[in-house]
Amino acid sequence: MAKIEGFRVRNFKVFKDVTLGRVWSKRDRKPLTVMTAVIGKNGVGKSALIDAFGFLADALKSGVEDACNQRGRGGFQTLRSQGETGPIEFEVYYRESSKTQPITYEIAIGEDHSGRPYVWEERLRQGPKGRRSFHFLYLKYGRGMALKGTQTGYQIDEKIEQIDRASCANSIKADESSETETVELRDGRQLGIMSLGALKQHPRISDFRQFIAGWYLSYFTPDAARSLPLAGPQQHLNTRGDNLGNVVQFMEREHPQRFKSILNEIAEKIPGIDRIDTEKTTDGRLVLRFNDKGFTDPFYAQQVSDGTLKVFAYLLLLEDPNPPPFLCIEEPENGLYHKLLETLANEFRDHASRGKNRSQVFVTTHQPYFVDALDPAEVWILEKGEDGFSTIRRASDDPIVSNMVAEGLPLGGLWYSDYLDAR
Numbered sequence: 001m002a003k004i005e006g007f008r009v010r011n012f013k014v015f016k017d018v019t020l021g022r023v024w025s026k027r028d029r030k031p032l033t034v035m036t037a038v039i040g041k042n043g044v045g046k047s048a049l050i051d052a053f054g055f056l057a058d059a060l061k062s063g064v065e066d067a068c069n070q071r072g073r074g075g076f077q078t079l080r081s082q083g084e085t086g087p088i089e090f091e092v093y094y095r096e097s098s099k100t101q102p103i104t105y106e107i108a109i110g111e112d113h114s115g116r117p118y119v120w121e122e123r124l125r126q127g128p129k130g131r132r133s134f135h136f137l138y139l140k141y142g143r144g145m146a147l148k149g150t151q152t153g154y155q156i157d158e159k160i161e162q163i164d165r166a167s168c169a170n171s172i173k174a175d176e177s178s179e180t181e182t183v184e185l186r187d188g189r190q191l192g193i194m195s196l197g198a199l200k201q202h203p204r205i206s207d208f209r210q211f212i213a214g215w216y217l218s219y220f221t222p223d224a225a226r227s228l229p230l231a232g233p234q235q236h237l238n239t240r241g242d243n244l245g246n247v248v249q250f251m252e253r254e255h256p257q258r259f260k261s262i263l264n265e266i267a268e269k270i271p272g273i274d275r276i277d278t279e280k281t282t283d284g285r286l287v288l289r290f291n292d293k294g295f296t297d298p299f300y301a302q303q304v305s306d307g308t309l310k311v312f313a314y315l316l317l318l319e320d321p322n323p324p325p326f327l328c329i330e331e332p333e334n335g336l337y338h339k340l341l342e343t344l345a346n347e348f349r350d351h352a353s354r355g356k357n358r359s360q361v362f363v364t365t366h367q368p369y370f371v372d373a374l375d376p377a378e379v380w381i382l383e384k385g386e387d388g389f390s391t392i393r394r395a396s397d398d399p400i401v402s403n404m405v406a407e408g409l410p411l412g413g414l415w416y417s418d419y420l421d422a423r
Contacts, residue, residue, distance in 0.1 A: 005031035006093035013048040016389040024128040034352035040382035045390040046364040076117040136204040142188035148179040216324035222306040231284035249286040318351040327359040333367040345373035368412030
């Protein structure tokens with residue numbers, strides 16, 4: 001399973017320079033766990049951190065300019081940290097599997113002469129920056145070189161950092177053992193991994209492109225999930241959840257016995273629900289029926305509570321036969337009964353920790369009951385600094401907190417008692 005071990009954000013909203021987990025520039029940090037939760041007070045940047053992942057996913061699909069204007073982001077100038085003039089930068093440090101060397105993806109987004117967002121620099125490399133770094137892709141102002149095949153990669157001259165736009169492609173020096181090709185993008189607002197990752201001759205770039213394309217960032221709304229979509233099975237739940245009925249239809253058609261078992265398992269985990277089953281409409285659609293304890297007639301998805309529908313959608317998402325490599329959810333606790341949160345946290349962790357069919361799970365939360373189920377190594381605390389920018393640290397970095405949890409005190413309870421926030 002591909003796994004993000006580190007993520008760095010610079011000049012994006014409230015993040016002047018923030019790193020989670022391990023990146024080459026900060027080798028002393030431990031990698032991100034398969035289950036990660038970010039906590040903090042209101043206004044410290046939890047939503048902004050989720051949006052950093054969302055921005056990268058949107059930029060892959062539609063380019064950096066569209067990504068700056070989507071989901072109410074307000075454009076490049078609004079996204080760039082207040083008072084900063086440098087580019088917005090992201091760094092993703094990940095492994096394709098536990099047996100492979102880590103790979104780093106870096107992108108810097110600035111402005112062109114007309115003030116529109118533009119990809120200044122883009123790298124996909126193995127190893128630290130400098131002469132020991134082997135690149136699969138290096139682009140500066142849309143020009144550069146890309147590796148063909150599965151070789152180690154090519155090396156670039158460190159002086160490339162200072163080259164001008166006109167000569168950048170000619171300044172990249174390929175390793176003699178590598179198969180490389182010169183690249184010049186038609187549109188500098190598109191990511192190189194989007195264009196080149198669609199081609200078979202660039203398998204390393206393609207693998208990373210598929211990794212990001214497979215991210216699931218939840219924008220789930222119960223009202224959307226209550227809609228009755230047109231008939232037709234769909235394999236995966238979309239980000240808004242409005243194809244929930246289509247996914248149910250796919251699961252019942254392709255995995256009928258397993259789907260019955262899944263419905264029974266989910267019913268046991270939702271308070272007050274005795275049984276969940278399906279009913280086929282005359283036009284071929286499949287609707288969910290929730291049987292509440294004490295009632296003879298079932299309730300349909302349009303009638304059940306937001307919390308019940310939300311838990312069902314999350315648990316069904318975790319049962320996807322081909323789950324996303326990275327599952328990102330903002331405040332999954334909203335609308336849920338507080339005693340259900342520890343169960344939900346355990347479900348997320350169990351899913352992230354199991355064998356092949358699993359996702360790396362990343363959530364933000366403001367609920368101590370959810371945090372009670374977590375280990376200090378899984379929890380990161382966002383805080384605002386005196387300069388107005390946010391900083392982040394792992395709960396396990398505080399030996400007092402780690403020792404108290406080892407003694408049996410719940411982590412969420414320590415947070416509620418102000419042991420995790422800055423004092």
